[in-house]
Amino acid sequence: MQRSQHNVTVYGDQDFLTLEEGTWYVHSVFEHTFNLTNQQQTTLVIVTGDRTKLLPGGLYLPPAEFTALQRQIRDVQRITFRQQTFYLETYQTCWSLKITTTFTATLKQRPLVPQRISDFQTACCQLTQVTGFDHPFRQFLDLATTPYPKELLWLTTPVTVQWGVDFFIGRGRGLTPSGDDLLLGWLLIDELTTQDQRLQTAINRRIQSTKYTTAVGRSYLAYGLQQKFSSALLALVAYLQGAPVTQPVTELLAAAIHYGNTSGIDCLAGIVSALAFKPQN
Template identity: 25%
Template structure:
């Protein structure tokens, strides 16, 4: 019997439709700041907004999150009650009846001048970061090599980052598949570093539109057709392919696309603070996206 009802403060506008389609499921994964439930083939996150407002999230206050997490176990049965707009588990009920629906909107890159200013601002900030990404890449070293004249000795993951830039500039399905197979599922944790990076790349494309249809189709084909990565990473990628992102990611690419520098450092810090290295890896993906966009502009201007 349920021992208490907790109320979600905010929920993604996409969640109710998903729950109406899949009314029964189970607790998939549980951690300190919340838990995922699996409904059909989809995940819903229930927990705090420490990592931003998620496109598949129901967000609770801090105290309610602690209570919810302590009341569930992996594998617990989950039922959506459409009459009461609530998710029923053996130890707790989560209601969205009083919550606010949200959508993390995206803007569009305004101009070449804004891109140039945002790119310079972004690179200046990234040069200050000492931490390595989850793929052991250094922002400073990679940017220095990328901008230096002449041939470079690319080390570790760097040759694959260069290959990703080439793949993102093309419609070559073989090249795209090769580089995606390298990154998808690569790294530790619920969302491996390579997947977080691809999410970041897709996020910058969502505001600037440079990737080929072939790139999107190949990501979808790999994550849906194979067990190439984790369930949680696949969920983030599924939403990214529909241009739906966490508020931390959308705030970052919106700031870059609009040229709004007022909260730039805080927005970047908020994203960098996500997970053990998820934020760093996502930021690397956004940087790759900006480098691709810059290269394509240079190519267009010189032809």
Template identity: 25%
Template sequence: MGRVHSMFKKGFNVKFGDSLIYITSNKYPLSALGVNITEEKLRKILSSIKISDVVTKKEEKLLFYTINEIIDIDYKFIERIDLSFPKVKCKITDIKKSELYNALASIDFEEIIGIELDKNTLKYVDLLVNSDKKDLDTNKLIINFFVGRGKGLTPSGDDILIGFTAALIIFEKYKEWIFSLKQEVTTGKTTIISSSYLSSLLEGYVSEDFIELIKSLDYKKSILIEEAIEKVKAFGHTSGCDTLFGFILGLKFLINNLKN
């Protein structure tokens, strides 16, 4: 048994234990936590449910117990989409000359992210990019600075950690950093939505748009790269921009540590 956790214009979250399922229309990109349904079915459910309504899973159906009726989503025949990290041909030695890296490097992130880059924050940004990720104590210090920092359902600091860590996972590097995140990121330190996205990331899954961004490390056509960046930017109020900022910090870290 679960319950409706949160509702938005474009979809809603259902909470089962410590896990979330984000349900939205099939005209939007698939979330790492997501199920996409028809726009008509989504509107019907959103107009009927309220926060804390009971939801159950029975015989490959989600059943929503609203005040007026029981509405179901039959997911037996829903197409499964692979949201695991894609393999890229790009090597760490190729990152600096990739079209994606240079496109991201040209963005003035200070103007569009949801966290102020003051003197103290810049100190931790520098640590994120330059510290030894085998140093678990420093990892803990960095993670606990960023986790839960900022406003919103997914605080900016968490999105920066997600983007940074995604870059490392692509190239299968720095398992000590992954270990530190698993130890330090809990729902007591940030929102359950943010914690759920971080958990999915650490299990190797990201949203549909972010997969396209990762693939664009191999792209040569600027227009395709710009499209991939703009799609990620559009996520949330500043969430997409925060994630992109973390991603380029991760790429910079990898470039700086080529010798390792």
């Protein structure tokens, strides 16, 4: 049977422009996304039709095209990447996904503004969500109420930072465990407030192995180590850095929370606990 040819122009992370050419595979399939991985399973590409949430490693199709491809994705026989284009061959169609426009997911290094941090923390006190740890989010705002006082303080000390990473990484349910999301929040604040690389080194040491957490968790932490974060987190950081206010901080928080089942609120728990417990340089 002769396959039909379907050519689609897509929107993607600018790092795809320098992505190594080669063979790719379907890693996992969900209701609104699917993930591709390279042969070494060191990189995940998140494919979706929803441009409202830009993620590092994201590849965005027009919604109708994504829906059509999603229906066929389990029948994929071969995937290759060459000349800034993903080629997916199914039993029915040869899909060509050419990256024509890009976005950047890279963190901008600017100092945080104390008054913005205070306003952000005040807004966080009004949140009522429960984290994936099954503890209320607000408990992470203060050392006196956090369910993990010892383990979070481990993350602040060079001698014990590896203990803290080992406690949280892979902890919790789902493809991105809550502990990984919390560490991502800590990593975000750490990269903005200190030149010390011990947290990065401790996380990097663990994501080199497959035994500590999931492939998806490893991928997001690897992106974080490259200072690459979601558009919602970057918008929140811009607010904390004193950028002109274009929307209330409550809306920025809502956008950051709206990722996965509890991934957004778990990452936010990492951000607020890092701001509360880390020595600010």
